[in-house]
Amino acid sequence: MAVQDRKRNYALNTCIQHYQETGKSLKLASYKGMLPQLKKEYPWLKEDCYSSVLQCVAINLDRAYKNFFEGRAKFPNFKSKHHKQSIQYPQSVTVNGECLKVPKIGEIKAIFHREITGKIKTVTISKTSSNKYFASILCETELSGVKESGDQVIGIDLGLKEFAIVHDGDSATKYANPKHLNRHHKNLARKQKKLSRKTQGSSAREKFRKIIAKVHEKIANSRQDFLHKLSRKLVNESQVIVVENLNVKGMVKNRKLSKAISDVGWGKFVNFIDYKLKQKNGELVEIDRFFPSSKTCSSCGYILDELSLDIREWDCPNCHAHHDRDENAALNIRNEGIRILTEGGGNPVFADGGCVRPDNRKVKGHRSVNSLILHRPD
Incomplete structure (x- = not known):
């Protein structure tokens, strides 16, 4: 692993220097062209590393640069020999x-x-x-073929108190937030306090670093397990899932809620739903993040001027319907997703909640x- 990281760091440093001198980036062929000369200078590259692995380094670095220039990722960093x-x-x-x-x-x-x-x-x-x-x-x-499963259209409102409120058009189901980090908070704080007392570079500090890494690993595993199971359950029950396009990066700038938002894993949850729906030819619909799902009456369409976060239930001034804030938001998200599908050339049966499962067909590759x-x- 260290060999591959060294090759990547060498190529990245060369590319940065070349850009500073010429104002241009190196091409993929240039990265690959470095290998023969490097193997002559460092014979251990032939002994310790398989040739195609070094080619992968060039391909991955070239992809990292493309992702950076196209706005999908940050600038590539140098790899460290420590940690992951x-x-x-x-x-x-x-x-x-x-x-x-x-x-x-x-x-x-x-x-x-x-x-x-x-x-x-x-x-x-x-x-x-x-x-x-x-x-x-x-x-x-x-x-x-495609596995047989549900054919519902559901809307999901993601939150912190309740992780997800799911509405299928008839009723809503709430899934509690497990708060994975909060459950290990005291244990993690105690171990981190002990780590801070250890001498930098000592074996005792390295020992405690691994202990803390195992706690973080346990938190990450429990979070991923929850997200996988819930996303699988929802995908098996439905064919179309509608969610809000949340600005998670902007939301974590709120210093009071940043830890809770980072722990809940909304982005990863939506990604899990997306790829699982694609496996069964389902569809994920993301509505605009500024859509007033909580302030809109799902019965008559009336929109409130203001609705503070501490108000969990409200009555519509127009039709006097009583709403649970989260259930109403989930239903509005579902209805907006149906409208987008219908107006965008989708099958009108979505609006009636009819069967939207495509015909089974053989999928190659x-x-x-x-x-x-x-x-x-x-």
């Missing part, structure tokens, strides 16, 4: 029984969480801050990701 590390193998990795065979390394005993099916395309091995090793295997498979845990010798 990863290495990517684009070919020649095979599964042999309970082992993963990797070029230059050999067979590694692994725990597979599911059967590896299809053609292995790419394998990414990563090391976490708690010194655990994982391998993510990208496989290309053929699907015989489907890519699935399998992950496994690698045994690390003590």
Whole structure:
């Protein structure tokens, strides 16, 4: 992993210097052209690293620059040899029984969480801050058809007190916020206090750093487990899901709510819903973040001038309907999503809540990701 990081840092530094001197960026061919000369200067590159791995470094760095210039990511950073590390193998990795065979390394005993099916395309091995090793295997498979599941259109209002309020047009269901970070707050604070007392660079400090990394890992795993299970449940029950396009980056600037917003994982939840819907040919609809979902009466369409956050229930001045703030918002989000689909050339049956499941068809070239845990010798 360190070899790949050094190659990336060398290429990134060369690109920065070239831009300062000429005002132009290096092309992908330039990155790849560095390899023959580097292997002559540093013979250990041939011995310690598989050739295609170094090619991946050039491809990934070129992609990072494109993402930066197109506004999808920040400027590429130099890789550190500490904390999380990863290495990517684009070919020649095979599964042999309970082992993963990797070029230059050999067979590694692994725990597979599911059967590896299809053609292995790419394998990414990563090391976490708690010194655990994982391998993510990208496989290309053929699907015989789309799984049978629900055909509802649902609207989701995301919040902090209640993680999600889901409305299917007839009734609303509330899912509580697990508050993963809050449950480990005291334990984490106690361990971090002990860490601060350790001498910089000492083995005792490194030991406590790993202990704290394991706590953060446990929090992240429990959050991801909750988001995966809830997103899977909602996707299985529906065909179209409507959510608000929230400005999470802007919301976390609120110093009073930043920790709670970061912990809840709205962005990751929407991403999980999106890719799971695509697997079954469903559709995710994101409505404008400025749509007044909470202030609009779902019965008559009347819009309030103001509605403070402390008001959880209100009565419509026009039709006198009584509303729960969150349930009303979820229903309005659903109705707005239906309107967007209908006016945008979608099938009008959406408005009637009819069946929106597409016909089953064979999907070729489907890519699935399998992950496994690698045994690390003590």
